[in-house]
Amino acid sequence: xxxxxxxxxxxxxSSHAATRRILPGSPFNRxxxxxxxxxxxxxxxxxxxxxYGLGVVIGVEDELAVLVDFGPEQRRITTPFAKMxxx
Numbered sequence: 001x002x003x004x005x006x007x008x009x010x011x012x013x014s015s016h017a018a019t020r021r022i023l024p025g026s027p028f029n030r031x032x033x034x035x036x037x038x039x040x041x042x043x044x045x046x047x048x049x050x051x052y053g054l055g056v057v058i059g060v061e062d063e064l065a066v067l068v069d070f071g072p073e074q075r076r077i078t079t080p081f082a083k084m085x086x087x
Contacts, residue, residue, distance in 0.1 A: 038063045038079050038080065038081075039081050039086070040063075041057050041060055041066045041081075041086065042057065042060065043057055043058065043059075043060065044056060044057060044058075045057040045086055046086070046087040047068060047084050047085065047086055047087060048084070048085050048087055049068070049070070049075075049077070049083055049084045050083040050084075051083060052068070052070040052073070052075055053070060053071075054070070054071075054087075055068040055069055055070040055071070055075075056068065056069050058074070063079060064078065064079060065077060065078040065079065066081075068084075
């Protein structure tokens with residue numbers, strides 16, 4: 001449909017407010033996951049370390065560190081004990 005001065009008249013679409021998306025990765029929507037428990041070592045536990053090899057626990061410092069005798073050397077291994085496993 002045209003007006004006398006050449007303009008086009010048409011029906012405009014009504015604007016709708018966009019709905020908000022809920023972002024699943026939002027830091028406000030996350031549940032708090034407790035950290036895994038720290039592995040406990042006792043005196044005379046036999047252990048294997050990825051870097052130092054086989055050893056024996058000769059000291060324990062609460063949940064902070066253990067002192068391990070690897071034969072030629074002694075090392076203090078701190079938590080987390082990712083590279084060390086109990087045998």
